[in-house]
Amino acid sequence: xxxLDVPVSLRWSDLDAxxxxxxxxxxxxxxxxxxxxxxxxxxxxxxxxxxxxxxxxIDAGPGAQTSTLVxxxxxxxxxxxxxxxxxxxxxxxxxxxxxASLDICYEVRDAPAGVEGETYARAITTLxxxxxxxxxxxxxxxxxxxxxxxxxxxxxxxxxxx
Numbered sequence: 653x654x655x656l657d658v659p660v661s662l663r664w665s666d667l668d669a670x671x672x673x674x675x676x677x678x679x680x681x682x683x684x685x686x687x688x689x690x691x692x693x694x695x696x697x698x699x700x701x702x703x704x705x706x707x708x709x710i711d712a713g714p715g716a717q718t719s720t721l722v723x724x725x726x727x728x729x730x731x732x733x734x735x736x737x738x739x740x741x742x743x744x745x746x747x748x749x750x751x752a753s754l755d756i757c758y759e760v761r762d763a764p765a766g767v768e769g770e771t772y773a774r775a776i777t778t779l780x781x782x783x784x785x786x787x788x789x790x791x792x793x794x795x796x797x798x799x800x801x802x803x804x805x806x807x808x809x810x811x812x813x814x
Contacts, residue, residue: 654802656707657764658685659739672732678773679725682758685742686777687712690720690756709799716784723753723778728810733760733772740772741765746800747807752789753780754800757808776808 666677673681689705691712710718733740743765748755756777763769783790792800 654745654805655765656689656705656744656803658688658742658744660684660742661739662733662735664735667735670732672734673772675727675729678727678729678733678760678775681740681742681760682725682775682777685744685758686756686779689744690779707799707803709796710781718790719782719784721780721782723780725775725777726810727773727775729773731770731772741769744803746804747776749792749797749800749804752791753778754792755779755807774808774810776810
């Protein structure tokens with residue numbers, strides 16, 4: 653089981669009137685982790701030793717040929733997440749790797765995967781790769797598939813509420 657542990661810092665502005673991370677801010681935390689893990693970050697002259705994620709193979713900068721679009725999201729909130737000075741661990745894996753889309757699974761935790769701790773939220777995002785010029789979905793390429801396949805495991809099963 654290979655998962656990605658992404659530390660994400662909370663901001664004071666993430667809190668709502670109840671003193672915990674707002675549901676919209678939780679989606680932003682997931683987005684920040686997703687961008688860190690899947691978008692390629694170019695090295696700069698003063699930051700040449702950037703250690704990238706092995707999954708960061710999407711060129712999503714200005715003028716990129718590929719865009720990523722969120723096709724759907726589901727979030728299951730398990731307990732309130734209050735402000736903290738140390739980052740939360742956003743544990744990620746791929747629950748489904750399709751032709752032009754992937755399902756990204758998350759657990760927002762106070763400790764990395766494999767370490768006992770509290771889980772605050774679990775979520776799934778369906779991400780579609782899109783050709784920037786045409787706006788049409790495009791197939792996942794060989795390099796992307798090779799980078800992502802080691803992180804594919806059983807999809808997250810969220811509780812259904814009736």
